Amino acid sequence: MNTRLPLKGVVLKFILLIRAVFLVMLLSTTLISGAPLALADGISNMQMPNEVASLKDLLATVNKTHQGKILEVEMEQDDINGKKIWVYEVKLLTRSGKVYELVYDAITLDLVKTEN
Template sequence: MLKVQQFILVSTLILMPMASIAESDHERARKAVQSGQILPLQEILQKVSKDHPGQVLEVELDQEKGGWVYEIKQLTSSGSIVKLEVDAKTGQVLKQKTKKN
C-alpha cells in the first residue's frame, strides 16, 4: 500500500508542472486572440480551407520573432500530408510542405 501511495505522490509532483505549462500556453493564446494579435483558429481554418482543403490533423500556435504562426497539418483527399505555416494575424499561408504517400 505504501508503494502505491508513493507512486501517486511522485506522479502528481511530476505531472502538476506540465499541467500548469499547458494552461499557461492556452492562456497566452486566449489573450492573443482577445487583444487582436491573432485571429481565432476557426477563422484561420476557414480562410485556409478555401485554397488548401483537407482534414485537419494537428494545429500548433507558436510565437516566433516575426509574430504568431499557426502550424497546421492536414490530410488531403489524395492521401498526402500537408504542413502549412500560417500568419496568425492575417491568415496568409507563409509556407507549405507536402508529403506524398
C-alpha cells in the first residue's frame, strides 16, 4: 500500500498548517492584551488619526478607575457633544453582575460617556 501523499495533499496540509499557526498567533495576541479589540464595521474605509492611544494604555486607564472584567473593546467614530471623534468603547462586567459601556476618547483617554 502506498502511504505517500500526492503533491496536492502535501500542499494542502502545508496550507492548513500555516492557517493554524496564523490563528494561534492571532488568538495569543488577543489573549495577551486581556481583552479582544474589535474594529467597527466599515472602519477600514475611514481615516484614523496617527496619535491614537494604545490598547495597553487604555486597559491601564480602565483598570485604574473601574473594577471588573473587560469583556470587549471596540474602536469607532462617535458623535460626542456634536463632534465626531475616535473613541474606544469598553464593555465592563462589574462584580455585581452589571455590564457597563465606557466610552473613552481614543487620543486623550478621557472618559466621555458611560452607558448601562
